[in-house]
Amino acid sequence: MLTGAGISAESGVPTFRDAQTGLWAQFRPEDLATPEAFLGNPQRVWQWYEWRRELVRKAEPNAGHRALVALAQRVPRLTLVTQNVDGLHQRAGSTGVVEYHGNILRDRCVAEGIVVDRSPLSITGLPECGRCGELVRPDVVWFGEPIPRAALLQADAAAGDCDVFLSIGTSAAVYPAAGLAEQARNAGATVIEINTEATEITSRVDLALRGPAGEVLPRLLELLHSH
Numbered sequence: 001m002l003t004g005a006g007i008s009a010e011s012g013v014p015t016f017r018d019a020q021t022g023l024w025a026q027f028r029p030e031d032l033a034t035p036e037a038f039l040g041n042p043q044r045v046w047q048w049y050e051w052r053r054e055l056v057r058k059a060e061p062n063a064g065h066r067a068l069v070a071l072a073q074r075v076p077r078l079t080l081v082t083q084n085v086d087g088l089h090q091r092a093g094s095t096g097v098v099e100y101h102g103n104i105l106r107d108r109c110v111a112e113g114i115v116v117d118r119s120p121l122s123i124t125g126l127p128e129c130g131r132c133g134e135l136v137r138p139d140v141v142w143f144g145e146p147i148p149r150a151a152l153l154q155a156d157a158a159a160g161d162c163d164v165f166l167s168i169g170t171s172a173a174v175y176p177a178a179g180l181a182e183q184a185r186n187a188g189a190t191v192i193e194i195n196t197e198a199t200e201i202t203s204r205v206d207l208a209l210r211g212p213a214g215e216v217l218p219r220l221l222e223l224l225h226s227h
């Protein structure tokens, strides 16, 4: 399965399609979540990420996240690939989560390319690596950056070898994540979409369940229990 920002919407984490609120209304995520934006104005990009980190820290997993934890115990094999960087699946209890676009709560050293603790002090006002003093960035995948190799391979393997593929709360606009549903379908899987609206792939799925993930997923689980 693939989840997107829609599954965290009911936890109060704004989706990318929702207009950016308040201070960030003037920016498009595509213009902030890029290496160029970070190199050009690291202060502004870090302000955006610190704002989002605060939202994520205050957010709690919702019934949709929890239903996926229960689902994993009901089926022989389940691979949860998420585009979300909020870590809410893990906080709900999901294990083996494939973080296709990284995780906003981790820092990565720009020079060493590894996840690090930031140094307690910073001379430049920007967070610096606790090991080498270089700049740190959020450990997420920006537009124009490759998907982490392990995540790419795990997601590919799962999409190519599954009976059912759930596309949950994603506008299916960003690649290569959005290609996983097609890949699963071509490999013979039944593709089910759970979304409050139609998306770019709705016309190509086997079943489109229209509604909030926090309501649809628990209902799906009830149906599974009754069979």
Ligand code: BV8
Pocket (backbone or CB within 6 Å): 003, 004, 005, 006, 007, 009, 010, 015, 016, 017, 018, 030, 033, 083, 084, 085, 101, 140, 141, 142, 143, 144, 145, 146, 147, 168, 169, 170, 171, 172, 173, 174, 175, 176, 177, 194, 195, 196, 197, 198, 199, 211, 212, 213, 214
């Ligand atoms: C790559 C992490 C190549 C960061 C994200 C032109 C120029 C440059 C690149 C491209 C280009 N054209 C295409 C590309 C490729 C590009 C791309 O696809 N661009 C798009 C805009 C066209 N992709 C990339 O750049 C990727 N990398 O291609 O690398 C490469 C290869 C080798 C070597 C070098 C390079 C990397 C893309 C990753 C970007 N990072 N996030 C951060 O979070 O800050 S993307 C971000 O937006 C999310 O992670 C997610 O993937 C994406 C879309 O968000 P969604 O999750 O779908 O959320 P969205 O708001 O869109 O929709 C919410 C949905 O939920 C809606 O459908 C709504 O109806 C629904 N919903 C709402 N409430 C609910 C609900 N559903 C259910 N229940 C509810 N309650």
